Amino acid sequence: MPCSPFSTLRRALLASLLAAAGAAQAGPTLLNVSYDVTREFYKDYNAVFAKHWKETAKEDVTINQSHGGSSKQARSVAEGLEADVITMNQANDIDILFERAKLIPQDWARRLPNNSSPTTSVSVILVRKGNPKQIRDWTDLGRAGVSVIIPNPKTSGNGRYTYLAAWGAGIKNGVSPDAARALVGRIFANVPVLDGGGRAATTTFAQRNIGDALVTFESEVPLILGEFGKDFEVVYPKWTVLAENPVTVVDKVVDKKGTRKQAEAYLNFLYSDAGQEVAARHHIRPRSAKVLAKYAKDFPKVGTFTVDEIFGGWKKAQKDHFDDGGLYDQIVSANKR
Template sequence: MSLPVVFRRSMLALAIGATLSSPAMAQERELLNSSYDIARELFAEINPKFESWWEEEHDEEIEVSQSHGGSSAQARAIMQGLRADVVTYNQVTDVQALADADLVAEDWQDALPNNASPYYSTTAFLVRKDNPKGIENWDDLVEEDIEMVFPNPKTSGNGRYTYLAAWGFADEQFDGDEEQIQDFMRTFLGNVEVFDNGGRGATTSFIEREIGDVLISFESEVNNIRKEYGSDDYEVIVPPTSILAEFPVAVVGPNAERNENSDLAQSYLEYLYREDTQRLLAGFNYRVHHEDVVDEYADEFPDTDLLKVEDVFGSWEEAMETHFEGGGMLDQLQRR
C-alpha cells in the first residue's frame, strides 16, 4: 500500500533538512583573490598549495578563486561590488585607492613586511630571435624603425611602469632637462604599435599576432613568455637602468569580514612570505626578499639600477596626477 501524499512529502522534507544540516555536506569556504592580468599561472600554482596547507593546519577544506584583469580595473570592480577578500596587485596606487575608499586599512603597508610587497620585479624587453634590431637599452627604442608593444598606461599598472621607467632613463640621460625628456618620450610613445588594455593582451599581440619588434613588460612576464613559447625564438633584455616594480598585497577588510574570511585572508597573504612560496615565486622569475632564496637564484636576475618612483617623481600620487590623469603629460605627449 502506498504512503499518503502528505506523509511522503513530510518524509522528503525531513530527509532534505537532514542532508543540508549534515556536517559532511557543509559548504567549504571560498577566498577570492583579485589580481593583475598576467598573474594567472602564478596563482594557479600557489592556490592549491595554500589550500592543502590550510587543510593540514586547520582540518578545513577551502577553495581559493581568482579574478584577473588590469589592476586598476580590478580595484574599480571591488569599489563597484566585487567581493574579493584579498588583493595582490602590481601597483601601490591601486591598493591605496581601496584604502581611500575605506575598503583596505589605512596602514595597510605596515601590515606585512617590505611595505606589504612579498615580491617585486622590474621592466624588461622581449625581442625576437637574434635581436635583429639590436635593442639593448631605452634609447634604442626611439630609433625610427622600432615598433613596440606594451600595455596602455591609462588602464594598466604594467604599462605605467614602462612609461615611468622610460621617463626615468631620459631624466638621467638628459640631466633633468624637461624639454629633452619630453622630446624623448614623444618619440618613444610614437613608436608604440599597439597599446593593449593589459599585460596579457600585449603578450597576445606580440607573440600570436606577431606585431612589433619588442614587447615591454615585467621581467617576470617576459621570462615566462620566453620559456613557454621557445627560448630559441626570443631573447630577454634587462636594461642597465629600469624601475622598481613592487607587488603590494592587502586584505579587503569589509569583504573578508562579510564573507567570514578574515583569518583565511590574512593567512593567505602571510603564506606568500614563506620560504617555499618565495622559492616558487623566484621560479616564476619574480625577485624576492627571502635571503636564502635570493642567494639560490642570484644568477637568474641580472644587475640593474632600479629607480624608485618616489625618487624620480616625488610620490606615486604625484606621478599619477602629473602623468596619467585626463589632460596630463601622457595625453599631452600623444597629441599630434
C-alpha cells in the same frame, strides 16, 4: 521488487542531509583580485597555501582568482566586486579602495613588511630572436623604424611601469627631465596599438607578430618562451624600475563574510619561505635574501630605481603623469599632431 514511496522518500531525505552536512563542512571561499600577468603564479600559490591551511588550521579553503588590467581590476573592487584580498603591482591601485569606497584603512601599506609588498619584478624588453633591430636600452625603443608593444598606461600597471622605467632611466643616466620626457614621447610614438593589459600586449607581440619589441615584466618572459617558442630574446636595460607588488585584505568584505582570519593568513604566507619559493619559481623576485640567493641565476643583476626615488611616490606619479590631462595625455596629444 519495487521500492515503496516511503523508502524512496527516506533515501531522498538521507541524500539531502548528507549534502547539507557536506556543505556545512566545506571551508570558506576567498576571492583574490589581481593584475593581468599573475594567473599562473597564484594558481600554484593557491594550491600550496590551501595545503598549508588544511594542515595547520584543519580547514579546507577555496581560492578563486580574477585577473585583468590592474587599474580596471581595482576599480571593479571599489565599485562592488567582493574581493577578500587584492594583489596588485602598484600601491596607487590599492589606494583607491580607501579613496573611493573606504573599503580599507588609509595606512593599509603599514600592515605587512616592505610596505605590504612581498615580491618585486623589473621591466625588461623582449625582442625577436637575433635582435634584428639591435635594441639594447630604452633609447633604442625611440628610434625611427622601431615598433614597440606596450599596454595602455591609463589602464595597465605594466604600461605605467614601462613609461616610468624609460623616463627614470633617462634621469639615472644624467639627462634632464625635458630630455626624459622627449624620449618617452618618441617611444610611445612607436606604439602601433595600446592593449588594455600586459597579457593582451603579449598576445599582440608574440601571437599576432606585431612589433619589434615588447616591454613586460621579467616574470612574463619564461611564460612567453614556453607558450610561443624560443623565437625571442630578453634585453635587460642599464637602468629599469623596480616594480613592487603590494597586497592587502579588503577589510569591509572580509568582515562582512567572516573571512578575515583566512584572508590575512593567505597574505602572510606570501612572506614565508614556501610562498617566496613559489614566487621565485615563477620568476617573480622574492624579498627573502635566502630564497633570492637560491634562485640567483634566474634574476640577473640590473640597476634599479623605485617610483619613490624618481617620481616622489605613486600618488604624485599618478597625479603628474597619468591623471586626465597629465603628462602622459600631453605626450599622446603631441604625438597625434
